[in-house]
Amino acid sequence: MRPFDFTRPDDLEGACAAGFTEGATFIGGGTNLIDLMKLEVMAPAHVVDVTRLGLDRIEDEGDGLNIGATVRNADLAADPRVRRRYPVLSRALLAGASGQLRNRATTAGNLLQRTRCPYFQDRDSACNKRTPGAGCAALGGEVRNHAILGTSEHCIALHPSDMAVAMRALDAEIEVRDPEGGMRSMDLDHFYRLPRDTPHIETRLEPGDLITSVRLPAPKGDRQIYRKVRDRASYAFALVSVAAVLRMEGGKIAHAAVAFGGIGTEPWRDIEVDAMLTGETPSDSLFDKAGEVLVQGADVQDGTAFKVPLVQRVLKDVLWRAVA
Incomplete structure (x- = not known):
């Protein structure tokens, strides 16, 4: 793991400002980021801890729910409102990872987790997602755990999340704060980007953008x-x-x-x-x-x-x- 600066802001303004600096990345639970930093697949110069910003609450919002970005996966799966009104989400969360990881992983981190493609994680393999223009070693390689939809000639890596699949079926919206203090919403249909010829750009977040919450509308199906x-x-x-x-x-x-x-x-x-x-x-x-x-x-x-x-x-x- 390469050396990096670490900060833990106390407010959203400070977090977004720190996240806007070159080479910065946010950390919540770190269950994916730390692994990739150890492999030196990701080597941020500045790690910004967002776990003390008050984004760890689940609140009623009309007939729906507002889920804070740093709500732990285990807490979200166990919440009585989620179990009663959004059981598909609870079941998806419980199907993912292990109990130990669910106790640490966060809502926003789950949405943003990187692919588990072995060629992405192996720095000796060609990977356009890790190094744009390097090529894709997965093409013609071992691809049992790769995608068949949304692929391109530059990338066939699979998105690994269980939670995000349930969120898409529930028409979830993501609330994002930018470094200027502006807020905007994105549904998951718009949030992710297909690889096309830029597989290293995975979402529509801009530098310094911070996910603050995920909003679930009233369930449309029982x-x-x-x-x-x-x-x-x-x-x-x-x-x-x-x-x-x-x-x-x-x-x-x-x-x-x-x-x-x-x-x-x-x-x-x-x-x-x-x-x-x-x-x-x-x-x-x-x-x-x-x-x-x-x-x-x-x-x-x-x-x-x-x-x-x-x-x-x-x-x-x-x-x-x-x-x-």
Whole structure:
């Protein structure tokens, strides 16, 4: 690990100002950042601790919730309001990492975690995400845990978050404070950037921007399912995961929001899938068609071909469970 400066501001203004300095990065729980600093994949000159800014509360906001950026994953999963009104989020959090990591990891840090692509973490391998223009060693390499949607010729790295998948299905919005004191909101559809030819730019945050909270609107569906398929029962990233939020009226699907992990370069959601489910009567043919629409245009490598039928089967199972 390379030497770095460390500061712990007492207010948002000081945190954003410190984060705006060259080579600075924010730290919450550090469960991802510290690992990457040890590998020297990330070598910030200035680490800014944001854990003492009062961003660790979960508050009611109308019919929704406002979740502070430094709320721990374990606390969020256990909150009675989350368990009762947003069970898909609680289940996704509990499916991620280990109890020890959930006790430390934060809400904003989970959204911002970097890929677990082994070529990204290996400084001897070519990686456009780590070193722009270096190439992508994953292409033609071992890609079992890589993406099939949202990829480009420059990067096929997978986004690893479970929590963010549930957040996408719940239409979460991120509150951001900039160094000038301005506030803005971004939904997750806009927050992440596809790799295209700049895979090292992963979000639409600017230097000094600080996530202050995540807002969840009132749940639009009471039938919420999260299913994660992985190589072992715990402490493993998703090969495929599906978060579904549905509402039934008169035997038809009145609302459908489905998001996916393990297949996209960002927590994935396809509005065409949601639209084709909404207003329809559940059936095998409908759910099969939704799976076909989801994977149309998938970028399949030799090591990721299994994800196409797998995600289609998991989606169909989750939808049947949700409407049952």
